[in-house]
Amino acid sequence: MSTSGTTARRPSQLFRNLNAKIASLPMILTALCVFLGGTVWTIVYSFTNSKLLPRLKFVGLDQYERLWSQSRWLTSIENLLVYGVLSLIFSFVIGFILAALLDQKIRFEGVFRTIFLYPFALSFVVTGLTWQWILNPDFGVQHIVRGLGWESFTFNPLYDQRIVIYGILIAGLWQGTGLIMCLMLAGLRGIDEDIWKAARVDGIPTWKTYLFIVIPMMRPVFITTLVIVASGIVRLYDLVVAQTSGGPGGASEVPAKYVYDYMFLAQNLGQGFAASTMMLLSVAIIVVPWAYLEFGGKKRG
């Protein structure tokens, strides 16, 4: 390719596909001004001591020092880690197993799929409230099992500080696993029939087929599902507020709730901004290296 050829081609590349570029302009502006602009504004103001209203009085890392010395913040991070890891593992495992079972050309597949997906139609507030009632020791599961005869049965996670996060996990899994199942099912349906036939001909047992052949082939589906589940985990707020209000004694606090409470209840915007910047940082730490591996490597190749 001659140099004159490349210089002559560059301007026309900008105007190629002009209609598509103009159509995407609103979204580009939104992404730049709202997402990026809002993020930068928040990060800048997290270095100020804004109280109820934002003000440009810089105090360096004070807000971050205060943030990391709060026991409530440390509990929130711990809870998010526990909830996040377990939520990922269980929703993937349960979702995949349900999808694999539904994929067996069973009768009433549509009915089962609808039943499993129904909880996803409920908001987190309704889910949280419902599970608060189900797990209530006086009216819920504990009361019913005791009524059936097992007098000493205790199942009271929402009032026990050590295991309240698992009570929230149950509600979260109940709500979200249906969607994971549907995504996995779509992915499974995308596997060519011939692969199954070939595996059967080779005499590979079904579980090995799933584990070593089908799952690696479903990589794009897994990645999409991972992004959806992860975004739901970081956003965890309304479920906690509805189910336990952060209790008992602050044992089920989560970062998003810390941000809200300090921004609006404590009228301390600076603290809230610092906390949300930390949340962004933790997501970035995970996403950026992954994105580099996923997309950066390929460009070079």
Add this chain to the structure above:
Amino acid sequence: MRYHLLAAALAASTAITLAAPAGAADLEVTHWWTSGGEAAAVAEFAKAFDATGNKWVDGAIAGGGSTARPVMVSRITGGSPMAATQFNTGRQAEELVEAGLMRDFTDLAAKEGWKDFIRPASLLEGCTVDGKVYCVPVNIHSWQWLWLSNKAFEDAGVPVPTNWDEFVAAGPALEKAGKIPLAIGGQSWQTTGTFNVLIPAIAGKDVFLKVYQDHDAEVAAGPEIAKVFKAADDARKLSAKSNVQDWNQATNMVITGQAGGQIMGDWAQGEFQVAGQVAGKDYTCLPGLGVNELISTGGDSFYFPKLDDADKTAAQEVLASTMLNPATQVAFNLKKGSVPVRGDVDVAAANDCMKKGLDILAKGNIIPDTNQLNTEDTNNQLNDLFVEFFKTPSMTPEEAQKRYAAIIASAD
């Protein structure tokens, strides 16, 4: 043709609005008074305001102050303010006033002589910034009350306690009778309130002022406050089985005799009234926990955001005036269980407990409310600390006191 019809329709609609009676405005008033007693009280304000020819558009927000205040602040800073809003008397709306978002009533206050009849003077002073009056205090609420259920103590076979120590001593008997000795709701402000009431009762007025007015961290880490933490430890043990959320659910436990007592402000009286209970007969009240008869003079004030509409702005003055007029003050405060801000009204219809409160107020045994002394930030940090302390049996009083001293040290 269609354009002319549209123009005519628009002109007609403007004419209709202009034809409305001048001065009669609909004012949206937001508040968080949603329990039975509170709703009955705010209805008195609505009635009195409707009688002036304007209309009270009720904007009740459920969930208590901590849910309502963010909504109110967002609306005011976001540019769609309500005509009037409740806040607790104190520093909650400090920054909104400083930002110039609230209107002042200095002229109305001078004309009607507010500073002459509002007592104590700290109420109106809390509303005055740079010589201008920005809010209307409407009641005096105090936190320092222990409400006891006569029925619960009868069932347990113990005499009704007359002070905090007797109450703690009666704890085991109550538990044996299957009652919860001390009812506390799960919301964090309630546990902080309980602790703040124990301070003047156990350590006295001076220590309270040193910690919350002067923000003296040394006193906060000292031996007097250590005694208060020990009392809070007792309260924690007595309330371990209490698992309701809202304050009025805890009051309900006292009303129905399922709990022995509750440390709550005098707004709990509204609940007893709505349940038809009689002070002295069905329930007993101990101001200052029966130890040090001190009451705080907090309460609620109404703030009025600046509005563009001239009719509504004029109606805001009518509302402010209505809230302070003698008849409305008596009607509202009797239903709410609070003390009127006017010293010159007749509260003969007050019940026993309200009379005790009026007595203490007349004697001048008052302390300012923590809402007037602390910012919301400090209060929120205290809420986090105390809700954790009350629900975590493994947290020692010494640990909690260390964190408490750190919060007081950083308070502004």
